[in-house]
Amino acid sequence: MKDLQSKSQWLFVMVAVAAITMVSGSATIWTSAEAQEGGGLPEGFTKGNLAALPSAEMVEAGKRVYFTKCVWCHGVDGAGDGPAADRLWPRPRNFNQGTFKIRHTASGELPLFDAKKPIPGQNDLFETVTHGLPGSAMPSWEGILTEEQRLQVLSFVTSQLVKDRKFDDKETETQTVLQLDGIKPIPPTEESIKKGSELVVDKKCIECHGVNGRGDGNAFNLKDDWGFPIQPADWHKCWNFRGSRQDPYEVKNIFRTFSTGVNGTPMPSFADNTTIEERWHIANFVQSLCERDVNGEPLPIDPLTDKPKVNFVIRSGPVEGDISDDPENEMWTKRERRIVLFGGQITHKPRNFVNRIDDVWVKSLYNDKEIVFLFQWDDRSKSVATEKLPFEPTEVNLDQYGIKEQASKTGEPGSIAAQQNQYTVYNDAFAFQFPVKWQELPAPIKPRFLWGDQKYPVDIVKWDANGTIKAYAGTGWDQDFEDRDDFTEKLKVLKQEWKDGRWTLMVSRPLKGDYDEDTKFEMGKYIPTVFFAWDGHNGDIGRKMAVSAFYYTIQEPPIPKETYIYPTLIAIGVVVLEGWVLTRRANKKKGKTL
Amino acid sequence: MKTLIGGLLGGAIILVLALLSVGILPATSLKLVEGYMPMQMLFELGISVLVFALMSRLLSMGGISLPRFWQGILFWAFILLYLKFRVYPPIPFSVRAMYGTVALIAVFMWMSSNEEDWKKFKQPILNVLDAGTPFHKALRTTYLIALPIILWGYSYNSFLPNLDEPVELRTVHPAPPASTKVHGKTFVLQTSQNPYRVNPEGKYDQEYTNSKIVEQAMGRLLKPEANPWDEKAEGYLKYVREGGEIFFQNCHFCHGDNLNGRGLHAFAFNPIPANFTDPGTIAQLQETFIFWRVAKGGIGLPNEAFPWASVMPPWEQHLTTDEIWKVILFEYWHTGYYPRTWD
Missing domain, CATH: 1.10.760.10 (Cytochrome c-like domain)
Structure with a gap:
């Protein structure tokens, strides 16, 4: 169905392209012929004309949009220095130089913008405002601003805030346009x-x-x-x-x-x-x-967030005998993986406004003794602290050691964007927490996502890139961790490897521990789970980290016998019913013919 | 002639539905007008019935008459597809199943309205049961074998343990306390006022400030004469700008650049951040309620609102009381809503 859908969509696009080419055919052929004769133009590009400047009314109307929506990040003069700028990475665009990232025009040229033509493929800036820049703080403005308002604000930006260049200056500006719609794609064989x-x-x-x-x-x-x-x-x-x-x-x-x-x-x-x-x-x-599901199909993307859709249940699959420590073993490769998304820890100081780890893929298996988790996440650098840290690993309140959050107003030199790659390097780390004595929690109460609370403590397992793994008790966001040495002895790192920008970590923990201190797993029960990740090169340590929402870990029960018995009974019943209908019909016919 | 037009129209309706169902035509392209949906649906279905009748007459005139049995089946299939693909926003399966059953009964009534029709309807079924021809015999054998297998698979699937996310109902706006203590000062929610909601004379003035908020039209743009970024902006508008600065240094990460709850980190969290542009959030609440929620954050919620899951910071840890009031001022200004009052 899915395949059919994309194929038929493709067909539709092809037909549309063909139709457009037929209508504008002569013009296209002429320009590309000229391009070839003229030489010097890269393959696939043709000379374009600079668009006319937008009217003064458009610019004036756009100013109103700008000072309602854009000024907060891009600043009064469009220099990318609005109030939000210093805590963002990438920093908001500085419009003054007329440098824009996503274009159909040749390198170094101004992007396509025509206030009268909001056509996809022919208006780069309009598309950027419409769809936003995923992965950055620039949101999609479609559905918030009308098409007209988006063109207005761009009229203002291009004519007033781009200061070093002029969109209509024929002397200095050229437009060499990639003819994307005219180029036949090569199928991804x-x-x-x-x-x-x-x-x-x-x-x-x-x-x-x-x-x-x-x-x-x-x-x-x-x-x-x-x-x-x-x-x-x-x-x-x-x-x-x-x-x-x-x-x-x-x-x-x-x-x-x-x-x-x-x-x-x-x-x-x-x-x-x-x-x-x-x-x-x-x-x-x-x-x-790009990441795909088990069948090699694109992941479903949530249109509201532009991220893969999330399923909050992490299923752990049953295994008889030992669990392999090789992620390439069939028992792991066949296992379904789930994506866990991370945000910065922005609840308590020091807040982490830029988290460089934004997701982790999780798989899990269990046998009669242990439950094993396989985590894989992208991290551009392997970080291991070179010096001994001045604080104990159990400490979480680290302000006195200078672990501070980014100030809100620093000016460009001190902004988050400028600070990147200059942090003291700590260990990459990963942790997950379960409630202790979850069996006794009155539903739907859970211990707080950030290391539990006094009343409901949590069982935290934390791994550090230097190879240590430890069990802690968490009793609140501002409480130092307590060692649980008994349980630490039972934890195992089955595999830890950083290779080509990706960490692979496999951790084993017993299914049952001490009831009062460690989480005891039970078949088929939903155990609330929170994940944490630290990127050592991002200066992540203590509460400066990435954190997930509540997920659930569940031990998939082996399929019960009833699941086979009842459907079989039903099928037998149907066969009997069929026999009855046929006999009845045959008898009736016989009766009639007799 | 009329029947010909009817027939073509019927073909067109089926084509549109087919395009909708394979996704070439996006489901949102033929919008039903909000509020008139049932009437439109009935109208469209009524037209379809009429057109199909003409179509079947056209076919029988052309010598290819469709057996009554298949007419019934196809019409029922049409209704099911119509409900699934034509109606947008989509209706849940349970409701579709209900409508589908009603449609099935209607088709049966139509088929059995007189003895002759009923016979015609029954005939294909009886043919298969009797297996008079080799074709019917093959068909009967296929049915006899396939039916138990399909039912086995279906019931096996429904007997598999269900491992979906458990459903938990969360109260989004819980009852507020009578008063709240922030930075050593007690604020009584019934009587406290935003100290920055003032007119040029410095008096608390809702009417004046409400006249300066953004326009409640598409885009929610500022009024040209009330621009907080105007260098000469004083009093209320200056406070709005200061509140906006605080918002964009602290809050937009979750609540979004347009205050619609779609910020940079929002995707990772559950419950998702509040959407202030939704008429069901700040527009329904008193300013002091917001003050309490902002100051105490997720951790300060009562249990019915799931304090353990909310990542909303207790802002008293990050902001001064004045800054909190200014942010609230900005949120109402930017969304174009009035705070609800106690009277």
Whole structure:
């Protein structure tokens, strides 16, 4: 059904493209012929004309939109220095230089903007405002501002806040436009993807994006035009691609970004040194890396959040005998995985406004003695503290050691964006918590998500990248952890490995511990679970971390006998009924004919 | 001629429904007008019945008459598809099942309205049961084997243990306390006022401040003469700007740039952050209620509102009392709502 749907949609697009080409056919052919004769233009691009400036009324109306919605991040003069700016990374766009990331125009050129033409593919800035920039704080304004209002505010921004360049200056500005709709895509066949995987090595993409495309290459030396540290995209999380236009699995968007480059960043345009065919192979390869479900289908994306849809139940599957410590073992590869999303811990000081770990994939298996969790999450750097920390691992109130949250008003030099990659490096770490004595909690009460409370303590298991794993008791967000040495002895790290921008961690814990201190698992019961992650290179330590919502861990019960017995009885009943109907009909007919 | 038009129209209706069901036509493209949905649905279905009648006449004129049995089955299938794919926003399965059953009964009544029709309807079923021809015999064998297997699979699935997320009902706006103590000062919720909701004379003035909020139209834009970013902005509007600065340094991470609960971290949390642009949140509440909620945060909620799950910070740990009042002022200004009053 799904397949059919996408195929038929594709067909529809093809028909539409064909129709458009038929209508505007002569013009298109003429321009591309000219492009070939003219030479100098990269393949797939044609010369475009600068759009007329928007009317003064549009600009004036746009000012009103700007000072209601945009000024808070982008600032009074559009210099990307609004009140929110210092706590954001990436920082809000500074409009003054006219540098815009997502475009159909050649590298270095202004983006497409025409206040009279809100047409997808022909109006880059309009599309950016409409769809937002996923993975950043720029939201989608569709449904909030009308089409007219979006064009108005862009009229204001392009004519008043872009100060160093003029959108209609024929002397200095050119428009070389990628004709994305006129270029026939190459289907993402195995062959094309394989060619792409070779090309990303050839074209040195992996120098920044990493051998496996997790953005872990040259991750700590990259800066944008304004000198702020910047990180290469993680190809496995296409929903965070800024240019995804809320359609993350669409390969065209990757083709576009790759062809035009990302202005203001170290990401160049590859239009000059790749053929169109090569670009499709690379785009197909990058798209093929994006996370998928067990059947290889794109993950369902929640349109409200632009992130994969979440299921809050982590199922642990039954295993007879020993549980393998190899994630490639069949018992693990066949196991369904669930995504757990992280936000920054922004409830108590020090708040973590930028969490570099934003999700983890979880699998779980159990046997009669232990329950094992397999966690895999992307982290661009392996971080292990080189010096002994001045505080005990159990301490959580670390203000006196200078673990502070980002001040709200620092000016650019002290903003979060400027601070990135300059933090003291601590251990990467991961933890999960279950309630102690959950059997006695009066439903729906749970211990608080942030390390429980005095009345309802929690069982915390925390792993550190230096290889230690420990069991703690948590009794509140501001209470130091208490060691549970007895239980620590029973915990095991079955595997820990950082490879090409991804941590793999496998942890085993007993199903049953001491009733009063450790969580005792029971078959088929929902155990409230919270996950925590620390990125050592982000300066994460103590309460400065990433945190999930409440999930549930449940031991999948083996399928009970009744599940086979009753359906079989029903099927037998149906057979008997069939026999009865047939006999009755036969008798009736006989009676009639006799 | 009329029948021809009817037939073509019927084809068009079926085509639209088919496009809807495979997703080529997005479900939102043919909108039903809100509030008139039942009437529109009945109208559309009525037209369809009429058109189908003409269509069947056209077919029989052309010499290909559809057996009564298949007419019934197809019409019922049409109703089911219509309910599933035409109606947007989608209706839940249980309701669709109810309508589907009613439609099935209606089809039966239509089929059995007179003896002759009933016979015609029964005939294909009896043919299969009697297995008079090789084709019918093959069909009968298939049914006899497939039916128990399908039912086995269906009941097996329904007997599998259900491991869905447990449902828990949370009270979003619990009853507030009579008073709340913030930074050593006690605020009585019934009598406290936002000290920044003032007119140019510095007096508490709802009417004046309400006249300066954004326009309650699409986009909710500021009134040109009431721009908090105007350099000359004084009093209320200046406080709104200061509140906005605090909001965008602290709150937008969850509640979003447009105060609609879709902020940068919102996706990770459950319960999801409140949407202030929804008429069911701050527009329904008194300003002092918001003050209590902001100051005490998730951890200060009573149990029916799940304090253990809310990541809302107790803002008294981060902001001064004045800053909290200014943020609240900004939230009402930016959404274009009036705080509810006690009288």
